[in-house]
Structures are given as structure tokens and as C-alpha cells.
Amino acid sequence: MSLPHALLTSLVERPASGLDLARRFDSSIGFFWAASHQQIYRELARMEAAGWIRSEEGEGRGGRKVHHVLPEGVVELRRWVALGGEVPPARDALLVRLRADAALGPLALADQLHHRRALHEARLAAYEVIAERDFGGEPDRQARIQRVILEAGIITERAWAQWCQDAIEALADADPTPERPGTSSP
Structure with a gap:
């Protein structure tokens, strides 16, 4: 699994700012896929450059960017889901x-x-x-x-x-x- 696919999944559920995504990772997604706030923001920039998401200035204080999944992001998420996966080896x-x-x-x-x-x-x-x-x-x-x-x-x-x-x-x-x-x- 990769962080961009976890982020795409979260954004398909509901558009969000980077801070909102970080909070989601802290409270739910992070139980099975951990990411630091810094990793999330870096990956959002890469995903936008790849054309998977777009960002727009949010309303309210601070003008946080709100991220939305684009059709290319949905295509990528569907492609990734179709790949399946293997059981990762334990590293403990x-x-x-x-x-x-x-x-x-x-x-x-x-x-x-x-x-x-x-x-x-x-x-x-x-x-x-x-x-x-x-x-x-x-x-x-x-x-x-x-x-x-x-x-x-x-x-x-x-x-x-x-x-x-x-x-x-x-x-x-x-x-x-x-x-x-x-x-x-x-």
C-alpha cells in the first residue's frame, strides 16, 4: 500500500485540507496506515503535480487549501485496487x-x-x-x-x-x- 492511495481514498470519502487529512490519519486511517503530517503534505503536492487532485483555497480563517480528487485520481485508485497485493512480511x-x-x-x-x-x-x-x-x-x-x-x-x-x-x-x-x-x- 502506498500513502497516495490512502490519501486518495480519504479524499474520495470527503474533500479535506491537509490538516483535516492529518487529523483523519491520527484518528482512523492511522490505525492501519501511519503517516506524519509532513509526509501527508509532501504527498499531496506530488498528487497534485500528477493530476490526481486539485487544491482550492478554503473558506474561513487561514485559507487552508481544500483538496478534491480529480477523475485521474479515481482512475489511479481503481487501478491500484485492482492490483491486489501480497501479505507483507513481518518486520518486528x-x-x-x-x-x-x-x-x-x-x-x-x-x-x-x-x-x-x-x-x-x-x-x-x-x-x-x-x-x-x-x-x-x-x-x-x-x-x-x-x-x-x-x-x-x-x-x-x-x-x-x-x-x-x-x-x-x-x-x-x-x-x-x-x-x-x-x-x-x-
């Missing part, structure tokens, strides 16, 4: 640290795992609040799709929190390891 330093613990012996990773579990549990709680707040009643198609996206986050965070607990227990149960490759006995 904690997994490498655990592998190092397995290879070298105990490396005191329990605190990192407890912290990670707490982060996943906090994000899970936030997602559950959103689900309760935003998805009651009879949803239309758009709301059902947004709920499915949120459900992916709920499932993911629940699984990661459980995985952290399992890893904590595996570290606690580990017997001191005999000599490892690359180490020498005294």
Missing part, C-alpha cells in the same frame, strides 16, 4: 530479540513483552470503544465495510496481546540453556 525487532534470546540464552525480555502486551491491550480497548460508539443499529454498506476493517484491528490486537502473554510464559518456563553455538565454556 521484538521477534528478532526473541530469536536472539533463544540462541544466546535469557536476555531479560519479559519487561519488553509486558510493555508490548499493554500497548496492544490499550489499542484493543480503543477499537472496542469505537465499535460500540460508531457501529450500532442497522449499518449501510459503507458502515459495514468500515466495521469489517475495524474488526481486523480488533482481531489483530487481541491476537498480539495473547501472543505477548504466550511469549512471556515461554520465557518464564525456559530452562537455562546449555552452551550455545558461538559461545565457549570456561
